[in-house]
Amino acid sequence: xxxxxxxxxxxxxxxxxxxxxxxxxxxxxxxLESLATHARAATHLFLxxxxxxxxxGDDQPDAVAQALVEALAALADRGVQVFALRGxxxxxxxxxxxxxxAQRPARRFSERSGATLLEDPSMVELFGERVLIAHGxxxxxxxxxxxxxxxxxxxxxxxxxxxxxxxxxxLGIAADLRGESRxxxxxxxxxxxxxxxxxxxxxxxxxRAAGARTIVHGHTHRPGCHxxxxxxxxxxxxxxxxWCAAAPARGGFLRVDPGGWxxxxxxxxxx
Numbered sequence: 001x002x003x004x005x006x007x008x009x010x011x012x013x014x015x016x017x018x019x020x021x022x023x024x025x026x027x028x029x030x031x032l033e034s035l036a037t038h039a040r041a042a043t044h045l046f047l048x049x050x051x052x053x054x055x056x057g058d059d060q061p062d063a064v065a066q067a068l069v070e071a072l073a074a075l076a077d078r079g080v081q082v083f084a085l086r087g088x089x090x091x092x093x094x095x096x097x098x099x100x101x102a103q104r105p106a107r108r109f110s111e112r113s114g115a116t117l118l119e120d121p122s123m124v125e126l127f128g129e130r131v132l133i134a135h136g137x138x139x140x141x142x143x144x145x146x147x148x149x150x151x152x153x154x155x156x157x158x159x160x161x162x163x164x165x166x167x168x169x170x171l172g173i174a175a176d177l178r179g180e181s182r183x184x185x186x187x188x189x190x191x192x193x194x195x196x197x198x199x200x201x202x203x204x205x206x207x208r209a210a211g212a213r214t215i216v217h218g219h220t221h222r223p224g225c226h227x228x229x230x231x232x233x234x235x236x237x238x239x240x241x242x243w244c245a246a247a248p249a250r251g252g253f254l255r256v257d258p259g260g261w262x263x264x265x266x267x268x269x270x271x
Contacts, residue, residue, distance in 0.1 A: 005127035014254040016048035016218025017242035026245035028064040049087025049135030056170035059105040076114025130212040136219030139198035
């Protein structure tokens with residue numbers, strides 16, 4: 001288990017849902033600048049999925065992707081321990097290409113960035129407390145259609161077939177899927193539905209299975225801190241914000257140090 005807090009100087013920093021890509025240079029600049037500022041004091045950095053808007057394989061050609069890889073590698077070189085979970089947008093991070101693929105990257109994402117890929121969910125110990133970390137989409141069990149699609153996309157056979165395709169074809173498929181996702185979200189919004197919310201019973205089950213009372217996740221784009229009683233003890237759910245530079249800008253980190261938990265939002269933007 002990853003342990004943070006064996007030394008009093010240790011600081012953990014959490015973020016998720018940056019959705020980075022060449023399609024949105026301002027958001028990439030906002031996140032990278034914020035990361036450089038807040039990671040100065042961090043000893044451990046946890047990226048809880050959807051680092052990228054789409055990830056078609058570790059040969060992803062985006063300039064923004066390369067900028068993040070370089071930023072993470074610089075942190076790792078400084079001694080920061082960097083960890084990442086796969087999200088629903090970048091579930092192909094660090095997935096090996098089959099030997100008969102049309103093309104294969106020279107090195108995986110983890111090798112280039114210095115980040116360690118973790119399973120979703122994973123357990124960490126933060127200053128003596130067991131904490132479950134997750135992207136969050138697996139907790140949205142009331143969305144049956146999404147969960148079926150999620151299971152397909154994480155099937156090793158499906159992933160091998162996808163990664164055998166040429167890069168241009170994979171990029172085209174990803175673009176089509178993003179368009180379909182936006183249409184589905186708009187249709188749900190018109191119908192008054194709230195897509196992507198976690199189910200409380202799924203959260204309770206995950207915490208019980210992990211023997212934990214605190215969970216940190218992203219995915220829902222509904223940042224906040226939720227408290228309730230689980231089996232006679234207080235439980236805590238931290239939800240991380242997504243990132244967007246468009247006004248009003250949003251984003252932020254969750255910091256854990258010997259003094260406790262701190263939610264760090266973006267500074268107020270000039271009017």
